[in-house]
Amino acid sequence: MKNTTTPPKIVALALLVFVGAVMLGYGVSRMSAQEPQGNPVTGGLLYDKWWTVTGADAPVGDHPLWATQSTNTRTGADTWRCKECHGWDYKGADGAYGSGSHFTGFPGILAIKGQPVADIVAALKGSTNPDHDFSAVLDGQALLDLAVFVSESLIDTAPLVNADKTATGDAARGQAFFAMCTACHGPQGNAIYFDSFEDPLVIGSLSSDNPWEFIHKARYGQPTFLAMPALYTLGLADSDVGDVLAYAQSLPGEPALSGGGLLYDKWWTVTGADAPTENHPLWATQSTNTRTGADTWRCKECHGWDYKGADGAYGSGSHFTGFPGILDATSKSSEELLAWLNGEANPDHDFSVVVDEMALDALVAFIQQEMFDISMYVNEDGTVAGDADAGRSLYAGTCARCHGADGKIYNFGSEDKPEYVGTLAVDNPWEVFHKVAVGQPGAPMPGALALGWTPQQIADVVAFAQTLPVE
Ligand code: HEC
Ligand code: HEC
Ligand code: HEC
Ligand code: HEC
Known part of the structure; x- marks a missing residue:
């Protein structure tokens, strides 16, 4: 299959970033042999x-x-x-x-x-x-x-920014440089949001609201995320940075995805609320799943990573509750879905007591627009109907930037029982599918849907992830 997400220009620019970083590292370490630099x-x-x-x-x-x-x-x-x-x-x-x-x-x-x-x-x-x-x-x-x-x-930003904060640069030229940013920020700069779920910033809005902060961060990187490249390292001219700013300001100001998929996973991590301590009111109507407390409030705990509840992967095992899936709800109107989420349909299924209206709307948008039938791609035995070879290049161009070529940069488990991308992909491909599609709550990970990937491309990457080291 032709890989549409990494045209040669992006590959070339990504290589440039890599070579630049290596050269800088080399230069610094060589010089440091003589005197501190x-x-x-x-x-x-x-x-x-x-x-x-x-x-x-x-x-x-x-x-x-x-x-x-x-x-x-x-x-x-x-x-x-x-x-x-x-x-x-x-x-x-x-x-x-x-x-x-x-x-x-x-x-x-x-x-x-x-x-x-x-x-x-x-x-x-x-x-x-x-x-x-x-x-x-x-x-x-x-x-x-x-x-x-x-x-x-230091850069004098005055020639790059007009009094009304608009950029003086050439957006079309800036777009070529922005190819270095899209693996993580997405083609529209809105695959990762910053600040808060309630008041999210993306590249488009940050660069318009605070062009000076954008210029600084684009040139030097992000202190909370050192894997982000620094344009200064690559020796871009000041005017090139001004062009990147101009392009950034032309991008949309809203996140690409609703964020409802993140809420579905673990809403309190997304909203910053305290995790619930009591069991969910509906929990007492089942007795097979012995989890208690906060876990019982996760949408996924009752409806599954595959959205099929008792008809899917949670149809047996320790997560079995017997609760139904929600795939059929995709065709429901926003009013009907809201009625489910605010307790009108069933007073014990009321989430308006723990999240605000914006979050309920995001959950509705997720169900209607961003949720799809994962069982079309992940078989009952956990194998994936995907092309691991196609997944390999998707992984290398995107995931490896943050997780490393072997998927082991982040350990999601513990020191004793480490879990990496490969481990999780084998153990729970449905969970990985969901997280790859919409992102990880509380972490700056772009959802693949926000990068413009198709479900088949997600399947390809999960199929490849299953070949990564599990320990
Ligand atoms: C709380 C405010 C404050 C913070 C934080 C601060 N500065 Fe300053 N800085 C000043 C003020 C006020 C001066 C003016 C001259 C002075 O008092 O030395 C100054 C002066 C300077 C100067 C000029 C010195 C000169 O030769 O005239 C430099 C360079 C500088 N700061 C860099 C930094 C850097 C780098 C940091 C972060 C590590 C920093 N400052 C943090 C307030 C601050
Ligand atoms: C390897 C992935 C990656 C790449 C490539 C990348 N970024 Fe980022 N960037 C991030 C992450 C992750 C964050 C958010 C970190 C956080 O939430 O603290 C971020 C944050 C930012 C922010 C700061 C937002 C804020 O308010 O703090 C700006 C601006 C930014 N990136 C611009 C760029 C530009 C411009 C490029 C291309 C030259 C780029 N990034 C390339 C991962 C990346
Ligand atoms: C404690 C278990 C539990 C949790 C947590 C839970 N649900 Fe449900 N949900 C149910 C049950 C049980 C039903 C069916 C209730 C009925 O028929 O009265 C249901 C029904 C629904 C329906 C209607 C389905 C249809 O086809 O009409 C939707 C939509 C839904 N839930 C979404 C969510 C979302 C989104 C979350 C997270 C914010 C969530 N649920 C959390 C148990 C749960
Ligand atoms: C911009 C950086 C970035 C990119 C790109 C990225 N991730 Fe992540 N990912 C993260 C961060 C950060 C976490 C959370 C790490 C933690 O919890 O310690 C995470 C978490 C995950 C998890 C969830 C682990 C868990 O705790 O359940 C999986 C699975 C995952 N990533 C897979 C992928 C795959 C596959 C891709 C490519 C499609 C990808 N990631 C792209 C940064 C990224």
Whole structure:
């Protein structure tokens, strides 16, 4: 089958990312044999949120300099982020943080670009102001990385961003560079959402709301997710970054999927609610599944990963409840489905007491538009009707970026009983199918449906995943 998701241009760009990263790593490690060298990309990540990068605990209490201002009412860890005082545009009070809730009056650092690294390290140790001493929380290498970031790599965003926040760049040119982003963010930049389920941001909305933050993160990467490439590493010209911004701003502002599939999996992880402690009211009407508490509130626990309840994989074994599937509900109207979810149809099946209207709507959209019959692809014995060879290249182009070629970067089990992509694909292909289709609650994993994959392509990748190491 022709693989439509990885045209040659994307492959070429992905290779470029890889080669660039290897060359940077090589260069840095070679030079470090002589004298300590700073890495501007690490510096940029530290500037964003240093404790996430160093693995330190987030600071408690306000930064000592915070008391010298009173306009920005944030407290605690936020006050320790370089960006909170100096801005995403490095212009402090002279830039985007010159008004609004982030205003502090603190100066920018753009003018420091080009200054000797040693002087900047000194300023970070308090030479210009003893309250600006970060040496208690950041080691020498981190201070050096920050200083090199400031001295060598700062960008003046003014030529790239108009006063109304729109980009000056060429969106068509930017689209070619954006091919480096689509494996994770999707062709429309909205396969992963950031911030919260209630108020989600995607590439399109973030780049429009805060073009300076977008530019910073696109150039240096994301502190919470170091597998994300940094455009600075690849030596893109400033104007190229402006073109990426222009393209990003042309993308949709809403997530590609409803998020209902994530709620179906484990709604409290998605909404941030406390996990329920009592059994679900309907649980007492069965006695075969001996789980208790929060588990009994997961849609999947009663209706199955294959949405077939007692007629599917949960028709026997420890998950058996006898409860029905919901595949037939796909054809129901939104009103009918809402009536099921808010307890009108059955007062014991009322989820409006634990999730809000937006979540109920997302569940309805999932059932109507994003749920499909997995048993067409996963056989009763757990084998998958997919082409593992086609799946291999889909896996390499997408999943391997985060899970590694062998699927072992993340361990979903415990240290004693590790579980990897391969383990899960063999043990529970229905679960893997669901998660690959819609994503993983609480984790920045793109749903394959949001990447534009067909169910058959998902089957192909799950078939390939079953060939990965299980331990
Ligand atoms: C709480 C606010 C605050 C935070 C957080 C902060 N700074 Fe500053 N920074 C200032 C202020 C105010 C100055 C102005 C001069 C001074 O007091 O040294 C300054 C000055 C600077 C200077 C210029 C020094 C010079 O030579 O004039 C640099 C460079 C700098 N900061 C970088 C950073 C970096 C990198 C971080 C993150 C590790 C950071 N700052 C975090 C408030 C802050
Ligand atoms: C290997 C996967 C991967 C690739 C490739 C990737 N990203 Fe990301 N990116 C992520 C993940 C995962 C997150 C969210 C991390 C989180 O939730 O903390 C993210 C977050 C972001 C954010 C920050 C959102 C925020 O508000 O914190 C921006 C901006 C961004 N990416 C832009 C890009 C751009 C531009 C590209 C291409 C040059 C790109 N990414 C390529 C995985 C990737
Ligand atoms: C504790 C078990 C349990 C949980 C948890 C549960 N359901 Fe149900 N669900 C049932 C039962 C039992 C029925 C059938 C009830 C009846 O006939 O009165 C049902 C019926 C439905 C129906 C109607 C099906 C049809 O074909 O008309 C839908 C839709 C549905 N559930 C969706 C969900 C969603 C979405 C969730 C998660 C938010 C969920 N359910 C959680 C047990 C559960
Ligand atoms: C942008 C990064 C990213 C991409 C791309 C990605 N994943 Fe994930 N995936 C994650 C993260 C993060 C988790 C959660 C890890 C954890 O819980 O420790 C996860 C979880 C999973 C799980 C669920 C494990 C569980 O706990 O039940 C499976 C299965 C999985 N991924 C398979 C895949 C497959 C197959 C692909 C390709 C179609 C893929 N992932 C693409 C980041 C990604």
